[in-house]
Amino acid sequence: MKYVVLVPDGAADLPLEERGGETPLQAARIPNMDFLAREGICGTAVTVPEGMPAGSDVANYALMGYDPREYYSGRGPLEAASMGIELGAEQVAFRCNLVTERGGCLADYSAGHITTSESRELILALRECLDDEFTSFHPGVGYRHLLVLKGLKHLEDRCFPPHDVVGKEVESILPQGPGAARLNALMRLSRRLLAKHPVNRRRVAEGLPPANLIWPWGQGRTPTLPTFAAKYGLRGAIITAVDLLKGLGKLAGLEVVDVPGATGYYDTDYSAKAAYARDCLRRLDLVYIHVEAPDEAGHEGNWEEKVKALERIDELILGPLLDETVRSGEDYSFLLVPDHPTPIAVRTHVAGPVPFAIYFPQAKPDGCREFSERAAAEGAIKACEGWKLMDIFLERAGGIRASSRV
Ligand SMILES: [Zn+2]
Numbered sequence: 001m002k003y004v005v006l007v008p009d010g011a012a013d014l015p016l017e018e019r020g021g022e023t024p025l026q027a028a029r030i031p032n033m034d035f036l037a038r039e040g041i042c043g044t045a046v047t048v049p050e051g052m053p054a055g056s057d058v059a060n061y062a063l064m065g066y067d068p069r070e071y072y073s074g075r076g077p078l079e080a081a082s083m084g085i086e087l088g089a090e091q092v093a094f095r096c097n098l099v100t101e102r103g104g105c106l107a108d109y110s111a112g113h114i115t116t117s118e119s120r121e122l123i124l125a126l127r128e129c130l131d132d133e134f135t136s137f138h139p140g141v142g143y144r145h146l147l148v149l150k151g152l153k154h155l156e157d158r159c160f161p162p163h164d165v166v167g168k169e170v171e172s173i174l175p176q177g178p179g180a181a182r183l184n185a186l187m188r189l190s191r192r193l194l195a196k197h198p199v200n201r202r203r204v205a206e207g208l209p210p211a212n213l214i215w216p217w218g219q220g221r222t223p224t225l226p227t228f229a230a231k232y233g234l235r236g237a238i239i240t241a242v243d244l245l246k247g248l249g250k251l252a253g254l255e256v257v258d259v260p261g262a263t264g265y266y267d268t269d270y271s272a273k274a275a276y277a278r279d280c281l282r283r284l285d286l287v288y289i290h291v292e293a294p295d296e297a298g299h300e301g302n303w304e305e306k307v308k309a310l311e312r313i314d315e316l317i318l319g320p321l322l323d324e325t326v327r328s329g330e331d332y333s334f335l336l337v338p339d340h341p342t343p344i345a346v347r348t349h350v351a352g353p354v355p356f357a358i359y360f361p362q363a364k365p366d367g368c369r370e371f372s373e374r375a376a377a378e379g380a381i382k383a384c385e386g387w388k389l390m391d392i393f394l395e396r397a398g399g400i401r402a403s404s405r406v
Pocket residue numbers: 009010055056057059295339340
């Protein structure tokens with residue numbers, strides 16, 4: 001038996017009145033997802049434990065089978081892991097967004113989805129001026145970068161996720177806590193350095209949002225995780241464009257597969273992801289496929305793009321995989337589950353339940369006719385703890401019991 005886990009990030013949503021009370025999952029043409037629901041077992045899962053931040057990091061810890069309350073240690077260390085940066089005992093890693101400040105307010109959490117080549121120049125300029133024995137900047141992808149600071153006091157600092165405070169006055173949402181003075185000083189210095197940088201002069205001249213401020217948040221130390229192989233005895237790979245999840249996959253001992261053309265945005269190469277997933281499955285037992293586009297559409301409140309992203313995932317990833325496996329008589333099992341809802345109406349992550357469908361050849365369908373929030377709520381498994389879903393999936397589909405040794 002081989003296993004496919006498909007995670008359309010942020011795909012779950014709330015019924016929208018102006019869309020006839022439907023959600024994007026209900027409105028989208030997704031025959032392959034509906035197939036999994038119709039032929040499999042459905043339900044809902046709570047991926048974000050109460051009181052924890054409703055982010056992709058927490059939710060994907062859970063979906064990989066790790067209880068976030070036990071293992072989660074912030075977003076920054078995951079991105080450090082994906083960049084191959086080893087943190088010392090005294091070091092704390094921060095996600096460092098490049099953002100746009102306008103009129104003293106946080107105008108854009110992504111500096112207009114600045115390109116990697118532009119942002120790299122800016123981060124390297126900051127590194128040149130600000131790096132020292134306590135501080136190091138590391139260029140990442142798009143608007144997502146890394147800041148590593150020495151001093152465990154930073155673990156106590158309170159930093160706002162920028163996509164949650166768009167429109168707010170910067171002075172009112174600056175970091176607070178025992179290490180805040182250092183963070184605020186770095187932010188002020190970045191404001192001065194970035195303002196006059198040629199990349200930003202060019203962006204302003206072209207009418208694009210300048211990346212004129214750093215925004216550090218999601219800090220932590222490297223977590224210690226039992227590997228996926230030790231837990232389930234399966235060799236697996238992860239396919240994602242998001243550094244955060246590459247890092248989590250690496251720390252879980254999964255093979256991290258880089259797919260050319262995977263952008264983490266609407267223009268990602270869906271077909272290439274399917275092809276690389278198929279290739280992984282020839283060599284390994286399990287592939288974890290994460291697709292970011294629906295989440296970006298949720299953050300932008302863009303119904304059309306969210307529906308389109310779901311249809312493309314269905315047509316260009318799930319369809320071909322099903323055709324080449326299950327529909328060719330091969331023994332494959334599928335778990336389809338968004339990591340968290342990113343409702344169009346609120347444009348941010350929420351900690352509510354997500355629908356899921358588990359398909360395996362011997363599955364006894366539970367009567368669900370389609371893959372949607374409403375249908376899954378009537379499914380056989382109700383509101384299970386998200387971190388137990390991998391156990392449930394592997395046990396039902398393949399009789400695999402998670403090792404109690406780890
Ligand atoms: Zn997510």
